[in-house]
Amino acid sequence: MVLISLRSSSNSPLPAASNPIESRFSPWLTPLAYGLGCWFVLPSYFRIQVTGQENLPHQGAVILAPTHRSRWDALLVPYAAGRMVTGRDIRFMVTADEVKGLQGWLIRRLGGFPVNPRQPAIASLRYGLEVLQNREMMVIFPEGGIFRGKSLHPLKPGLARLALQAEASQPDLAVKIVPIHLDYSQEIPTWGCKVKISIGQPLQVADYNQGGIKQAAQVLTDDLADAINQLAENGTSHPDRLGNLSSPIPAPAQPTPEASSELSTDPSTLAI
DSSP states (O other): OOOOBOOOSSSOOOOOOSSOOOOOBOTTHHHHHHHHIIIIIHHHHEEEEEEOGGGSOSSSOEEEEEOOOSTTHHHHHHHHHSTTTTSOOEEEEEEGGGSSHHHHHHHHTBTEEEEOSSSOOHHHHHHHHHHHHTTOEEEOOTTSSOOOSSSOOOOOTHHHHHHHHHHHHSTTOOOEEEEEEEEESSSSOOTTEEEEEEEOOOEEGGGGOSSOHHHHHHHHHHHHHHHHHHHHHHSSOOGGGTTTTSOOOOOOSSOOHHHHHTTOOOGGGOBO
């Protein structure tokens, strides 16, 4: 899984995508995959504990922001937060190299869509924005890749920038970011591995959509990291503490058109 960092050198909105993204939920494959995974494969392979499912929004635009320690994460997050829990299917950003052949055919029919980490296409960015504008639930791994060990790696700013752009595009969108911490008992999970999935309370993106975009994105990214670290320490997050560890955002009430356009993207300025 990858995460893109958004920048712009122009005030123009996102251009039309020349190659539309093909991604959907198959009416037969999606329930079959969820059923097999949630009822048989995952419970038989892992010893799973999930806490904080009451924090999952059952409607509206949502970004799930989990730590990333294994390829199993892409199955365990839907197990903990998907249709069996919230009644919602989950979109995923997936590296383009994984969306090939039979595997790619399956991923595209289970809500996944490709992002090229070397040359991110404008179509992928636009599609991610549309997912939020359509008030769907989407997974973005904010560390930007799989990392071994327990420590949280520095988060990429792309998640916050995408969330802020979506919120600016529809002021009543009320985008939420849900911090999730996955803790495996083994660095490389094998049969019988214990895994604890801790789900924190959502961060309200609208609370950050003021002042300069770069600063707002940094504060949101820092608060997300703080929430994930608290999940790692306590198994629960404490939203009343969020923001106390970050610099306050100067407070123009609403983002200006210039600030909103700062999130618009030229493909040549995209970075992973």
